[in-house]
Amino acid sequence: MTTKTIKVDVLSRVEGEGALLVRFKGNKPVEVKLTIYEPPRFFEGLLRGRSQMEVPDITARICGICPVAYQMSACHAIEDALGVRVEGTLRALRRLLYCGEWIESHVLHIFMLHAPDFLGFDDVLRMAKVYPDEVKAALRMKKAGNSLVDVVGGRAIHPVNVRLGGFYRAPDADGLRALLPELRWGRDTVLATLPWLAKLPFPEFSRDYEFVALRHPDEYPLCEGRLVSNRGLDIAVRDYDVHFVEDHVPHSNALTSRLRGRGSYHVGPLARVNLNFDRLSDDVRRAADAIGFTVPCTNPFKSLLARGLETAFAFEEAIAIIEGYVPPKEPFVAIVPKASTGYGCSEAPRGILVHRYTVDDAGLVVEAKIVPPTAQNQRCIEEDLFALAPSLVDLPHAQATLRAEQAVRNYDPCISCATHFLRLTVEG
Numbered sequence: 001m002t003t004k005t006i007k008v009d010v011l012s013r014v015e016g017e018g019a020l021l022v023r024f025k026g027n028k029p030v031e032v033k034l035t036i037y038e039p040p041r042f043f044e045g046l047l048r049g050r051s052q053m054e055v056p057d058i059t060a061r062i063c064g065i066c067p068v069a070y071q072m073s074a075c076h077a078i079e080d081a082l083g084v085r086v087e088g089t090l091r092a093l094r095r096l097l098y099c100g101e102w103i104e105s106h107v108l109h110i111f112m113l114h115a116p117d118f119l120g121f122d123d124v125l126r127m128a129k130v131y132p133d134e135v136k137a138a139l140r141m142k143k144a145g146n147s148l149v150d151v152v153g154g155r156a157i158h159p160v161n162v163r164l165g166g167f168y169r170a171p172d173a174d175g176l177r178a179l180l181p182e183l184r185w186g187r188d189t190v191l192a193t194l195p196w197l198a199k200l201p202f203p204e205f206s207r208d209y210e211f212v213a214l215r216h217p218d219e220y221p222l223c224e225g226r227l228v229s230n231r232g233l234d235i236a237v238r239d240y241d242v243h244f245v246e247d248h249v250p251h252s253n254a255l256t257s258r259l260r261g262r263g264s265y266h267v268g269p270l271a272r273v274n275l276n277f278d279r280l281s282d283d284v285r286r287a288a289d290a291i292g293f294t295v296p297c298t299n300p301f302k303s304l305l306a307r308g309l310e311t312a313f314a315f316e317e318a319i320a321i322i323e324g325y326v327p328p329k330e331p332f333v334a335i336v337p338k339a340s341t342g343y344g345c346s347e348a349p350r351g352i353l354v355h356r357y358t359v360d361d362a363g364l365v366v367e368a369k370i371v372p373p374t375a376q377n378q379r380c381i382e383e384d385l386f387a388l389a390p391s392l393v394d395l396p397h398a399q400a401t402l403r404a405e406q407a408v409r410n411y412d413p414c415i416s417c418a419t420h421f422l423r424l425t426v427e428g
Contacts, residue, residue, distance in 0.1 A: 006392065006401050018413070022389055022404055029389035032382045034408065036254040036374075047368040052078050052337065052359050053164060059355070059370065060158050063414055065108070068101040068149065069348030070355075070370075071162040072223050077355040078164055080238070081342025084335060089328040090166040091223075092321050096176075097152040097159070098222045098346070099318040103145030103186065105349035106269075106311045109412040110197070111138035114304050117406040118200040134196065137189050141311070144182040148318060151175050166332030176322045183322070187315035191287050194308050198291035203403070206298045207387055209380065210262065211271035214347055220279040220313055221272065223346045228275060229265065230296065237345040240354055246371065257376040264379035267351025268411060269306035270297060284312050300384060300410040307349075307412075337363030348373050350412050374413045381411055 006022040023031040043062055047055060055074045060067035072094060079086065086094070111134065112124040121127040128135040146156040152171050153159025161167050212233065214225035227243075228234045235243055246255040259265050277285065277295045288294070293305050341358040351373030358367040384407050392400040 006397070006404050018408075020385075020404060020408060022385055022392070024389065024393055027390065027393050029386050029393075032385045032389065033251045034378055034381050034385070036252045036378070040253050044368040044370060047357075047365045050365050052357070052363045052365060053335070055357065055365065055368075056162050056164065057158075057160070060162075062370070062372075064157050065105050065414060066101055066348045066350070066353075067158045068097050068153065068162075069346055069353050071159070072098060072346040073344045073348075073353045073355040073370075074357075075162065075164055075344065076223065076346060077342045077344030077357050078359065079335075079342065080344055081340040081357060081359055082335060082338055083340075084165060084333060086166055086333060089170075089326065090332070092325070093152060093167060093170070095222050096318055096321045097149060097162070099314040099321075100145045100148030100152065102222075102314040102349055103311055103318075104142050104149065105145075105412075106307045106314070107138050107142040107145065107190075109349075110304055110307050110311070111135060113412065114406075114409055115197075115200070117402070117409060118202070118304075134193065137193065140182075141186045141189060144179070144186045145314075147179055147182065151179060163332055164335045166328075166330075168331060170327045170331040173325055173327055176325055180319060180322055183315055183319050187312060187319065190308060190311045190315060191283070194287050194291050194305070194312070197305060197308050198293070200304070202299060202301045202304075204299075205301060205384075205388060205391075207300070207384065209266040209271075209298060210259065210264070211274050212259075212265045212267050212352065212376075213272040213275045214345060214352060215275055216279070220276055220317070221347050227345065227352070229259075230275060231262075233259070237354070238343045240343060240345070240371075241356070244354075244371075246375070252378065254375045254378060255371075256378045257371060258379060264383055265376065266300075266380045267373050267376050268303065269310050269349075269351075270300060270303040271351065272347060273297070273306040273309060280309065280313055281316055284309055284316065287312060300407070303410050303412075337361060341367075350374060350414055351376060372414070374411070377411045377413065381408055381413070384410070 009019050019035040021033040056071040059070040059074045062070050116124055116127045149159055150156040154161035210229050210231050212229045214221035215228040216225035226236055243260055244257055245260055246257050249256055274295050288309055339361045344355045345352055354371040356369040357365055360366050388407055392403055
């Protein structure tokens with residue numbers, strides 16, 4: 001019996017360092033490995049003994065693409081430990097900052113990392129020669145997201161204005177309103193671009209996923225809500241450890257997550273849209289109907305369309321918040337240290353990002369746990385590849401390899417985010 005192997009030593013158009021292996025015996029797949037070999041960075045370990053006030057800035061350095069997600073999950077977790085609630089205008093500003101990150105991250109992935117797969121280009125530079133208008137529009141939309149993070153967060157990358165209880169300073173109303181023309185242009189442009197994206201050649205592929213996302217009673221989820229799934233999960237974020245577990249697998253420097261007694265689960269835009277479609281605006285739902293996107297959607301290749309719908313939502317949400325913005329009297333609520341453990345979860349562009357912190361009476365971190373989206377999706381990615389493998393075996397090697405890489409890029413994996421776990425044992 002012949003053996004065939006699809007091997008990618010360095011995955012391209014993803015953030016971080018990873019590799020891919022699919023091995024066949026005859027026509028049957030026998031082994032699939034998504035290897036995350038980027039060295040661990042030990043963030044949980046280096047947070048121990050640091051002031052709780054430092055945590056949002058330190059964790060933001062885990063990722064240059066989604067630093068806001070790390071800041072928001074960290075703030076919510078420590079505020080949960082301290083019994084602090086951030087509401088009103090400060091809460092709206094957090095959602096506004098998150099919208100900026102969703103816009104810049106989603107646009108980057110849709111047009112520059114993922115669309116080239118469907119259009120047959122090695123990279124966005126080659127794609128731009130054939131589709132210059134689409135690429136120029138994408139760069140302008142991304143810049144609008146960057147500008148929003150800059151104005152609210154104090155810096156476009158690794159923002160410095162976020163703190164426990166709110167912000168170091170509230171943004172100026174005129175400065176925010178100056179962003180409205182580009183945000184309105186971005187909203188209209190992404191809605192107009194969705195039909196073009198919907199015509200991309202999506203492979204026929206579907207699996208029966210357990211989708212997991214936050215769900216809020218009144219709004220599309222960004223920073224708050226309960227953890228829910230399409231198979232009946234409905235829990236408070238504080239109950240995360242009861243239902244989810246992380247495992248170490250030999251071929252990866254990232255821990256992999258599973259639901260206890262149930263196995264893999266899928267987080268990210270496709271999960272959010274499937275579980276919260278009714279929370280999208282009428283305009284975005286109409287746009288989904290116009291391009292034939294219906295829920296439940298279980299084709300991971302169409303996560304590109306889910307990202308497009310979420311980009312339109314993020315532009316809309318940002319516009320609404322800015323139009324109603326009145327600067328708060330104080331930029332933050334008071335923080336008083338106390339010994340406790342708290343949980344936080346927010347929706348990073350790639351899915352739920354869970355933080356847990358134990359702090360002491362002096363406000364120092366005793367223990368930290370960070371569960372990024374890519375680590376949670378790793379089992380799903382490998383199962384997708386195993387299910388996709390029979391359709392690859394008869395393809396030319398280069399074409400089969402490209403399709404396998406594309407299946408990984410469906411998840412927009414942020415590999416650097418995943419490689420921070422710490423398991424340290426000292427034996428005397």
